[in-house]
Amino acid sequence: xxxxxxxxxxxxxxxxxxxxxxxxxxxxxxxxxxxxxxxxxxxxxxxxxxxxxxxxxxxxxxxxxxxxxxxxxxxxxxxxxxxxxxxxxxxxxxxxxxxxxxxxxxxxxxxxxxxxxxxxxxxxxxxxxxxxxxxxxxxxxxxxxxxxxxxxxxxxxxxxxxxxxxxxxxxxxxxxxxxxxxxxxxxxxxxxxxxxxxxxxxxxxxxxxxxxxxxxxxxxxxxxxxxxxxxxxxxxxxxxxxxxxxxxxxxxxxxxxxxxxxxxxxxxxxxxxxxxxxxxxxxxxxxxxxxxxxxxx
Numbered sequence: 001x002x003x004x005x006x007x008x009x010x011x012x013x014x015x016x017x018x019x020x021x022x023x024x025x026x027x028x029x030x031x032x033x034x035x036x037x038x039x040x041x042x043x044x045x046x047x048x049x050x051x052x053x054x055x056x057x058x059x060x061x062x063x064x065x066x067x068x069x070x071x072x073x074x075x076x077x078x079x080x081x082x083x084x085x086x087x088x089x090x091x092x093x094x095x096x097x098x099x100x101x102x103x104x105x106x107x108x109x110x111x112x113x114x115x116x117x118x119x120x121x122x123x124x125x126x127x128x129x130x131x132x133x134x135x136x137x138x139x140x141x142x143x144x145x146x147x148x149x150x151x152x153x154x155x156x157x158x159x160x161x162x163x164x165x166x167x168x169x170x171x172x173x174x175x176x177x178x179x180x181x182x183x184x185x186x187x188x189x190x191x192x193x194x195x196x197x198x199x200x201x202x203x204x205x206x207x208x209x210x211x212x213x214x215x216x217x218x219x220x221x222x223x224x225x226x227x228x229x230x231x232x233x234x235x236x237x238x239x240x241x242x243x244x245x246x247x248x249x250x251x252x253x254x255x256x257x258x259x260x261x262x263x264x265x266x267x268x269x270x271x272x273x274x275x276x277x278x279x280x281x282x283x284x285x286x287x288x289x290x291x292x293x294x295x296x297x
Contacts, residue, residue: 003082004079004082007079007082008078008079009075009291010287010288010289011077012072013287013291014078014284014287014288016071017283017284017286017287018070018074018280018281018283018284019071021276021283022276022283023060025272026276027058027059027060028043028059028272029272029276033228033269034133034232034233034236037261042271046272061136068128069127069131069132072128073124073125074284076117077117078288080116080120081113081114081116081183088112089101089102089103089105092104105187107184107188110184110188111184112180115180118175118176118182119172121175121179122174122176125171126165129231130166131155134235152164159239163239166234166239167231169250170230170231170250174224174228177223177227178220178221182220185215185216185219185220186212186216189212190204193208204289206286209282209289210283211282213282213285213286214278217277217282218274218277220277221273226266230250230257233257234247237253
């Protein structure tokens with residue numbers, strides 16, 4: 001099995017772990033991001049309303065799409081990241097940098113690797129998250145879509161393939177910015193422990209992988225949350241003026257939200273995100289690291 005296949009398989013394991021742990025928090029975040037001002041008094045009010053009106057299974061509404069899609073997305077993230085790291089490692093060895101094996105990458109190298117991973121991921125995550133958000137925010141009593149495949153079929157038939165990629169530009173911005181910071185934070189924490197203790201990567205305590213993943217997750221959301229809110233608004237907006245389109249572009253969305261709802265709208269739903277982040281991102285890196293150890297042993 002090639003290194004690339006191993007990295008993709010390990011990334012898939014991390015992605016599945018992320019979805020199973022983070023999905024209930026994600027639906028609360030999306031509902032709060034896309035609702036009108038004053039709909040919910042807070043995270044608990046939103047979660048309580050979902051539980052009361054739609055039942056406990058509603059917290060996993062639209063899970064099939066991310067379970068399949070995010071597994072692929074995280075697989076791509078780690079596949080591209082590790083490929084870029086191998087390229088930089090070879091360059092370091094040729095220059096006599098990065099330690100004995102050239103694997104101690106610099107901050108700039110890690111940011112570039114993370115940005116590349118984010119952009120590659122964005123090609124898939126854009127339509128996957130678009131479908132998920134449509135399912136998460138549709139009416140429970142009179143749903144427009146029967147499921148993810150029905151949603152894709154309807155959108156493509158009515159708006160073409162481009163309809164699936166609604167909000168794609170802001171998705172690329174979010175992914176490139178976020179994952180540059182995300183993987184920089186995680187890899188630097190891993191490097192720090194390896195250097196201080198004189199150990200190999202596969203000797204790091206798994207619980208530290210969870211801790212470092214949680215820290216990386218907070219770094220990611222600190223940078224991208226307002227961008228993510230705009231993405232959610234764009235991906236729940238109508239496709240045309242006749243179907244309730246409010247925003248002509250991402251820039252138009254920023255202007256209108258700022259003018260009508262104020263700066264607070266850009267952080268609405270941050271509570272469930274901050275609670276979700278350490279669990280989902282810790283699970284992601286734990287899943288990846290454990291799968292990698294198994295595959296590379």
